[in-house]
Amino acid sequence: MSGVLALLGGPRSAALHLGLIAVLAVLQFVLAEYHHIAMSRILVLACFAIGFNIAFGYTGLLSLGHALFFGAGMYGAGLAAQFLAVAGPGAFLIGLAAAIATTLIAGAIALRTAGVSFMIVTLMFAQAGYLTVYYFGAYTRGDEGFVVDATMRTLFGLALNDATVRYWIALALFAVCLVGALAVARSGLGRVLVAIRENEERARMLGYDVYRYKLTALVISGAMAGAAGAAYGLLFGYVGASFASIQYSILPLLWVLMGGAGVVLGPFLGTLAMFYLIDLTSGVTTAYLLVVGLALIALILFFPKGILGTLREKLGARGASWLP
Amino acid sequence: MAALDAQATADAKAPVLLRTQGLTRRFGGLTAVDSVDFALPEGEIRALIGPNGAGKTTFVSLLSGRIRPSAGRVEFDGRDVTQLKAHARVARGIAYTFQITSIFKAMSARENVMLAAQRRLTQGLLGPSEERLRAEADAALARVGLGSRADEPAGALSYGHQRLLEVAMGLGLAPRLLILDEPTQGLSDEEIAAFIDLVRDIARQSTVLLIEHNMQVVMGLADRITVLDRGAILAEGPPDAIRADEAVQRAYLGG
Ligand SMILES: Nc1ncnc2c1ncn2[C@@H]1O[C@H](COP(=O)(O)OP(=O)(O)OP(=O)(O)O)[C@@H](O)[C@H]1O
Ligand SMILES: [Mg+2]
Numbered sequence: 001m002s003g004v005l006a007l008l009g010g011p012r013s014a015a016l017h018l019g020l021i022a023v024l025a026v027l028q029f030v031l032a033e034y035h036h037i038a039m040s041r042i043l044v045l046a047c048f049a050i051g052f053n054i055a056f057g058y059t060g061l062l063s064l065g066h067a068l069f070f071g072a073g074m075y076g077a078g079l080a081a082q083f084l085a086v087a088g089p090g091a092f093l094i095g096l097a098a099a100i101a102t103t104l105i106a107g108a109i110a111l112r113t114a115g116v117s118f119m120i121v122t123l124m125f126a127q128a129g130y131l132t133v134y135y136f137g138a139y140t141r142g143d144e145g146f147v148v149d150a151t152m153r154t155l156f157g158l159a160l161n162d163a164t165v166r167y168w169i170a171l172a173l174f175a176v177c178l179v180g181a182l183a184v185a186r187s188g189l190g191r192v193l194v195a196i197r198e199n200e201e202r203a204r205m206l207g208y209d210v211y212r213y214k215l216t217a218l219v220i221s222g223a224m225a226g227a228a229g230a231a232y233g234l235l236f237g238y239v240g241a242s243f244a245s246i247q248y249s250i251l252p253l254l255w256v257l258m259g260g261a262g263v264v265l266g267p268f269l270g271t272l273a274m275f276y277l278i279d280l281t282s283g284v285t286t287a288y289l290l291v292v293g294l295a296l297i298a299l300i301l302f303f304p305k306g307i308l309g310t311l312r313e314k315l316g317a318r319g320a321s322w323l324p
Numbered sequence: 325m326a327a328l329d330a331q332a333t334a335d336a337k338a339p340v341l342l343r344t345q346g347l348t349r350r351f352g353g354l355t356a357v358d359s360v361d362f363a364l365p366e367g368e369i370r371a372l373i374g375p376n377g378a379g380k381t382t383f384v385s386l387l388s389g390r391i392r393p394s395a396g397r398v399e400f401d402g403r404d405v406t407q408l409k410a411h412a413r414v415a416r417g418i419a420y421t422f423q424i425t426s427i428f429k430a431m432s433a434r435e436n437v438m439l440a441a442q443r444r445l446t447q448g449l450l451g452p453s454e455e456r457l458r459a460e461a462d463a464a465l466a467r468v469g470l471g472s473r474a475d476e477p478a479g480a481l482s483y484g485h486q487r488l489l490e491v492a493m494g495l496g497l498a499p500r501l502l503i504l505d506e507p508t509q510g511l512s513d514e515e516i517a518a519f520i521d522l523v524r525d526i527a528r529q530s531t532v533l534l535i536e537h538n539m540q541v542v543m544g545l546a547d548r549i550t551v552l553d554r555g556a557i558l559a560e561g562p563p564d565a566i567r568a569d570e571a572v573q574r575a576y577l578g579g
Binding site for chain 1: 443
């Protein structure tokens with residue numbers, strides 16, 4: 001029992017994170033249809049952001065190519081469902097495996113560089129992935145994308161086009177990623193990752209193989225991004241090139257910056273806030289991107305560490321016990 | 325020549341833990357370390373002294389693997405480690421404390437030392453328990469006199485205490501060779517006295533290579549002294565001989 005508590009970052013952190021999952025479970029019975037669907041999407045995308053946070057927030061690896069891993073998951077699952085007639089968990093696992101393999105290869109090469117070069121190399125990898133989607137246009141249908149056949153969108157006999165099923169699955173995936181991120185953050189591994197972020201040279205001179213740790217972090221990160229991509233394609237039934245575009249490399253960065261980099265709960269809050277910010281402003285004005293831009297500027301001015309990062313700092317030691 | 329004879333006797337007594345041959349490092353046109361042959365027997369406290377810019381930090385950086393040599397080789401415990409990366413050398417037992425304080429400022433002093441102990445105690449994927457790590461870290465902090473400051477953020481410690489934290493991190497690694505690069509910079513006289521006792525205590529388990537400008541510390545601690553000047557070994561021998569050496573006086577002691 002104390003082992004589980006430690007895994008969840010102590011009693012306060014456990015209460016907060018498990019509490020959130022419980023609230024989200026209940027919420028679906030209350031939410032209006034529109035918000036119900038929106039929330040399923042947010043939960044899946046939050047997994048993407050949680051993964052990004054492991055690389056960026058905890059390890060200090062600013063990747064501009066995470067769309068590659070999200071896309072690998074989505075296309076791995078989508079193409080398996082469409083052309084190999086693999087449904088349900090099989091397609092998801094193929095997507096996950098594709099994302100992990102892609103991260104391993106791209107990461108092993110990109111991590112030979114650091115800083116700005118790392119950003120550029122990851123960006124290039126993602127661009128190559130994006131172009132690959134067009135290259136195999138006969139299968140992927142490029143920009144236009146394809147709709148995953150409903151008969152393939154099943155999980156253990158449950159139809160994934162059912163909104164309630166979708167919500168439960170999205171929530172389950174979210175819970176796994178959130179608890180996984182908590183466990184990483186609170187483990188010895190997490191401590192080393194933060195040490196590498198804070199002072200890489202020092203970590204090396206304590207005997208840590210920095211390259212190996214970074215690659216580990218990147219693979220965990222890419223696996224979560226890929227899981228999100230695979231789930232997104234299967235749950236919502238559409239696979240298209242835009243999900244592999246630069247936009248989907250930048251979005252997780254914005255979500256994480258908004259919610260709080262290096263805070264386990266940050267990515268979820270950021271994804272939620274950004275989604276509704278765009279949703280609300282685009283209903284009012286066509287210049288909604290301007291509003292989003294201004295919101296980001298205000299955020300950087302007043303919450304430089306993101307909403308939860310700044311809050312945690314204000315709360316001091318108490319903050320750290322609630323928000324690892 | 326007396327220095328060389330003394331070297332031979334020292335070698336005969338204890339096995340050599342660390343040896344360099346023709347170790348050289350050039351920075352552009354500057355040869356910071358110039359073909360150094362050096363041997364350090366196990367169990368010794370060796371002081372490495374020399375004027376500013378003599379190449380002391382560069383030399384020990386070559387030992388720890390922080391920088392690559394331009395030529396020459398490094399042997400540790402009878403094995404050639406020249407090609408080994410820095411982290412792998414740490415795993416073999418070479419620990420380096422930075423001249424320019426390098427700690428994890430946002431973490432507590434305890435966590436800084438836990439990180440050192442964690443690497444040593446991790447086997448494969450299995451890390452030590454949190455309690456074990458804390459106990460190890462607190463013991464190391466107590467040894468350097470920072471026991472009461474374990475919970476403070478490392479960045480909030482005074483400069484002298486950050487230097488001691490560096491030493492505690494070195495202890496957390498339980499190294500076979502501990503390289504200390506000007507550890508007493510910024511310490512008060514009392515703290516220096518305590519530090520001298522600490523290094524004596526450390527030397528019962530580890531070999532110590534100490535770069536130091538404070539002559540009181542050097543003379544009080546070193547079994548032998550190596551003097552580096554312009555990248556080359558100028559003299560080597562026991563403290564008394566070094567104090568009396570004319571070349572050393574001219575180059576360094578300002579005599
Ligand atoms: N990375 C580097 N690039 C270029 N020159 C360097 C570099 N590191 C050291 N040097 C030069 O090499 C020489 C030796 O420097 P080093 O830091 O090893 O001296 P030191 O004996 O440790 O001096 P101090 O007592 O001031 O610490 C100096 O002239 C220094 O300017
Ligand atoms: Mg120096």
